[in-house]
Amino acid sequence: xxxxxxxxxxxxxxxxxxxxxxxxxxxxxxxxxxxxxxxxxxxxxxxxxxxxxxxxxxxxxxxxxxxxxxxxxxxxxxxxxxxxxxxxxxxxxxxxxxxxxxxxxxxxxxxxxxxxxxxxxxxxxxxxxxxxxxxxxxxxxxxxxxxxxxxxxxxxxxxxxxxxxxxxxxxxxxxxxxxxxxxxxxxxxxxxxxxxxxxxxxxxxxxxxxxxxxxxxxxxxxxxxxxxxxxxxxxxxxxxxxxxxxxxxxxxxxxxxxxxxxxxxxxxxxxxxxxxxxxxxxxxxxxxxxxxxxxxxxxxxxxxxxxxxxxxxxxxxxxxxxxxxxxxxxxxxxxxxxxxxx
Numbered sequence: 103x104x105x106x107x108x109x110x111x112x113x114x115x116x117x118x119x120x121x122x123x124x125x126x127x128x129x130x131x132x133x134x135x136x137x138x139x140x141x142x143x144x145x146x147x148x149x150x151x152x153x154x155x156x157x158x159x160x161x162x163x164x165x166x167x168x169x170x171x172x173x174x175x176x177x178x179x180x181x182x183x184x185x186x187x188x189x190x191x192x193x194x195x196x197x198x199x200x201x202x203x204x205x206x207x208x209x210x211x212x213x214x215x216x217x218x219x220x221x222x223x224x225x226x227x228x229x230x231x232x233x234x235x236x237x238x239x240x241x242x243x244x245x246x247x248x249x250x251x252x253x254x255x256x257x258x259x260x261x262x263x264x265x266x267x268x269x270x271x272x273x274x275x276x277x278x279x280x281x282x283x284x285x286x287x288x289x290x291x292x293x294x295x296x297x298x299x300x301x302x303x304x305x306x307x308x309x310x311x312x313x314x315x316x317x318x319x320x321x322x323x324x325x326x327x328x329x330x331x332x333x334x335x336x337x338x339x340x341x342x343x344x345x346x347x348x349x350x351x352x353x354x355x356x357x358x359x360x361x362x363x364x365x366x367x368x369x370x371x372x373x374x375x376x377x378x379x380x381x382x383x384x385x386x387x388x389x390x391x392x393x394x395x396x397x398x399x400x401x402x403x404x405x406x407x408x409x410x411x412x413x414x415x416x417x418x419x420x421x422x423x424x425x426x427x428x429x430x431x432x433x434x435x436x437x438x439x440x441x442x443x444x
Contacts, residue, residue, distance in 0.1 A: 105184050106145065113141030113173045120165045144173030146306045149276020149388035157267075161279040162260040167267050174275035175235070178301030179227065186224055222337050223313065227302045230312040234296065239269030241292045251284035272296040274307035276388030283392040287374050290391070294378050297385035298358065308386035308412045310354050317347040357408055358384050364404045369397045379405065384412035 118137030120126075127133040136152055143150050151157055160166040176184070243265035246253040253261045264279050271277045272293040285293070300309015317332070321344055324332045332339040358380045365376040375391045382389045383405040394405070 105181070105188070109173065109176055110138075110141045110145050113144055113169055114138040116169045117141055117166065120163070120169070124163065124165075126159070140170065141173065144170045144275070144277075145177040147174050147177050147274045147276065147301070147308075147386075148306075149271075149274075151277065157277050157279045158281075161256070161264050161267075164263060167263055167279065170275075170277060171267060171270060174277075174306075175231075175270065177306040178273060178275070179231065180302030180305035182304050183224055183227055183302060186221060190220075222335055223303075225335050226313050226316050230316040231302065234273060234299065234312065235270055237269075238272065238292070238296055239266045242269040242289055245286050245289040245292075246280075249284070249286055252280040272385075272387060272389060273299065273301050274309060274385050274387050276382075276386075278389060282389050285391075290374050290378050293389070294381040297378075297381040297387045297389070298354070300385050308384065310350055314347045314350055317344060318351055321347070354384065354412075357411060361404045361408045365397065365401050368400045369393075371397070380408060383408045386413045 114134075114137045116137075117140050118130075118134045121136055122130050122133035127136060139152055142148075149156075153159060157166070157170065243253070243261070246265065246268075247261065248254050253264055256264060267277070267279050268282075273296050282290075282293075298309055299315045300311050301307035303311045303313055317339065320332050320334050320339070332344055358377070361380040361383065362373070362376040365371045365379060366373065371379070371393055375393050378389075378391055379394060381387075386409055394402075397405075
């Protein structure tokens, strides 16, 4: 609660001052209301804006763009990450390390103070988040640089700012400063992938989560190397976790594919637009190519269902799998036999 109030309050203060001094609002009261609203919706990765063009009016405003960006990135990291960072900073402030028993340095053999290590969850989440924060903007800039309907008519500085914002926003934030419906198909495909992945676990985001995506990548790397275990940062991932990651990913793919098929069959929407709308709904992102308002009742119901499933389903299902694994310890195993793979 303290973290939420602190981040949303800071965002509201910055946005209020900018909206008032920048002339975006007619009076301070409107600026204050808009600042508070967008501070809350940014941190919670809601993507809802009070402006009819979302945030397109601020495409070249670095204060608004950076503030909103920092808000939904922090919200998307997840509360476990924020709590761990907060506790570590508090421990450093109180000099807790000085009271811990001495250990030997692994290289010099000299005594040193024990330091509480960063958790594996934090390392994987931050590494995967950093990679996606680079990949998204680069893809948008490469494919949209000359698109006159999106980035093409902007100056170089505004292009970089808009490319950054539109490259990081799809990971469940849902804001846009350019016309998403006018983007090229390669960009829409990559953005659909980012929306499907989402952000950090136990955060304000949707999607399968970056840790699930990272575990899948680590599984592929381990299999390609011929390793028996999935290892990362000097730790071994339990088999139950890798199985859960595969299960969540495959169920999510089936869900997004099924809704895309419904939209294509019931409303005649093309594959790219249907996949984009489905991934956006599953990741609770809120971005659209502009077809959502014109689809049928069946299409709307399908999107509503996948929104709820995308937000609540993965958390609930992972919990159910974990409880099932702990409650069903079999006293026997079947004989092993391998079918042909590939």
